[in-house]
Structure formats: C-alpha cells, structure tokens
Amino acid sequence: MGELLSVVDDEVAKLVASGVTEGEMAVAKGFIEGSLVLGLEDSGSRMARLGRSLMARDEIVTVDEQLARVHAVTADDVAAVAARVFGGPRALAVVGHVDDAVLT
C-alpha cells in the first residue's frame, strides 16, 4: 500500500513538474476524439450528449465544435491545468484493512 501511494503521488508530481510529451498528447486527444465519435452512432447517445450540455451550461454544442475544442488543447494547457488541480489539497479514501501508518 505504501508503495502504491508513493507511485501515484510520484506520477502526479511528474505530471505537474514536466507536463506531457507530444506523443502522449496525440494518443490522449486521439482517444478522446475517437471515442466521442464512436459513441455517437445511436440516438440515445446523441440525446444524452445534448442533454448533459444543456443541463451543465445551458449550451448547445455541435459534435464538430466539441471535437475542435479537444483538438485545440496544447501541452501547455495540460501542464497549466495539472498545476492548478494538483496544487490543491489531496483527499484519500480507503476501504479495506490497512495499516494506518502507511496512509500519509
């Protein structure tokens, strides 16, 4: 458990300190854009996409616009949001029998 926590903390710290590579950017954006498109072939997912956006922001966004917004993300944007989010305090939740001493 101690090793797990420190590996995850290290990965988070690395993301904040060094950001992401161009290769990782390409895979991540390709995944998000591709799965968005693949998930939109039936009427239920089209309906849900519009409903979620209307509930959250009162906004209608076309699929093309959504794809363009993902596509426009730069490595600098990712580093900036990582610093913003992971700069805040961390909460840790555990279900299981764990030695208290390893939970930092």
Place this chain on the structure above:
Amino acid sequence: MPTAAPAPTEDIRETRLGNGIRIVTERMPEARSVSLGVWVGVGGRDEPAELAGASHFLEHLVFKGTSTRSARQIAEAVDAVGGEMNAFTNREHTAYYTRLPAAQADLGFAILGDVLTDPAFRPPEVEAERHVILEEILMNLDVPEDHVHTLLAEALFPGHPLGREVLGTRETVEAATRDEIADFFAHWYRPRNLVVVAAGHLDHDRVVDALGPTLGAQDGGERPVRERPADAVEPRAVLDDPTEQAHVAMGWRAVDHFDDDRYALMVANQVLGGGMSSRLFQQVREERGLCYSVYSWAST
C-alpha cells in the same frame, strides 16, 4: 405560442415554449429509432440534508404509475415495441429517457409526458419502492469499489451537499414521507427547470406538438440556487473493512463545468490514468504489478 430560436446547425433545432420549457431535437435521418429525454435540473445537491436521496426516490416513483396508467401498463407498452425506458439521478440533475422504434415514438412522448406531469404516488407503491431503494443502498455498501467513491466525495466536499451520496442514507430514505416526495416533485418538476431533448428519425415540429398536451400545459418553476462548496477537503476517509483487497481513491478538487480548462483536464486525465497506455496503468499495474485495476477520471 412557441418561438423558434436560431439553431447552431441545420440538424439541431430548438423551441422554447411559452411556459419556459426548452425542446431541443437532433435529426438523424439514417436512424430508425427516436430517443427522448426529459432532463430536470434538480439532483442530490439540491436536497435538504434530512431529505437526502429525495431526487432519486422520486425518480423511482415516477415510473410507478399515473392517475390513468399503472406501472405494469407502462412497462408492457414499452416492452411491446421492444423499447427501453429508464432514468438516472445524479448530483445536479435527473433524467428520464426512452428509446423506441421511430414509428412508435409518439408512445414514448405520451408516456414520459404523462409520468412527468401526473404521477400518482400511491402509498403502497411508495412503500414497496422504499424497500427497493434501501436494498440499492445496501448493495452500494457491499461493493467496496463503489463505496470508496462515496467516501471520497464526502472527503472532497465535507459538509456540503455535493459530498453526499445521491441515494441518500438508510435513515433519510426510511424517514421520507410520501407527501415530502410529492412536494419535492411539485416544486422542481416545472417547465422552467425542464429541458426536453429528442434525437433520431424525427420531425422537430411533431415533437413539439406531441408534448403540448402534457409538458406544454404546465406552468411555473425555477432553477435551484446553488452554493459553491468551501475549499477545504478532509485529507483522509478510511473504512476499516475486512475485504481481501484494499480499495483506494485519491481525489483533488478540479475545475467547474463552465471553466475553459475543462478540455485540457480531459486530456490530462487521459494521459495520467485514462486507458491501458496511461501512465498509471503502465506504472502501477504493468511495471510493478501492484494491483489489478487502476484508473483516473475527471468530472466537472
């Protein structure tokens, strides 16, 4: 009279009825189905603490029948055309949806319109459903990978309704009365807090017309006023439980759903723990074999 608003593309159209309800459709000429969703802008975070779980309890009760339809009639009508009808509740909204063959779409408009304007809340059905929901709560407690997320939400939003489990607790679900749930419905399920979305092989004007006698005939309503949670988080929430595996969730407060950084956050999440090529999967599972399952997710 309905007024048409400009649509962003030729396939998506919007009408706002005079009573405030918004109707948005997306035409998919190649589809053979129609999906209809009625989205209500109320969820777990809008409940008073003593009525925690009311949105979800109500969501279950809506399908238990109206003054003219029984729960069984509703289920049979949908089954008889191979359709589906379901709902879900989360922290900020509740959605009811149906997917039907396009030729039977009017059936869906009629049933969803009816259950969302005239639910009966018959006392014996309320009691039966209360037991169903108590079982759902127990099921969540028995599944540690779900329960750990409940604990994480409480730790990330201590004392704030966003940190509460949408299902409510055993105590609040046992205590909620039929009239409290009916009042919750009467207050929040009104046109200005509703959005109707349909997609599929449809005609926008026909959808608007079909909803006129039910949802179009209601009035009033308001959006819930929401308070931003304080910044402080609870650093640890531990349930000492004799499970074979330990389940661990780490969380940080992220950005809200109006924030322009939300797309960058999606990418950051994908790199960190979004799939089998992600850093966490590779490091924690593939390199070190520390676990079976590891992932990250981001929600705004």
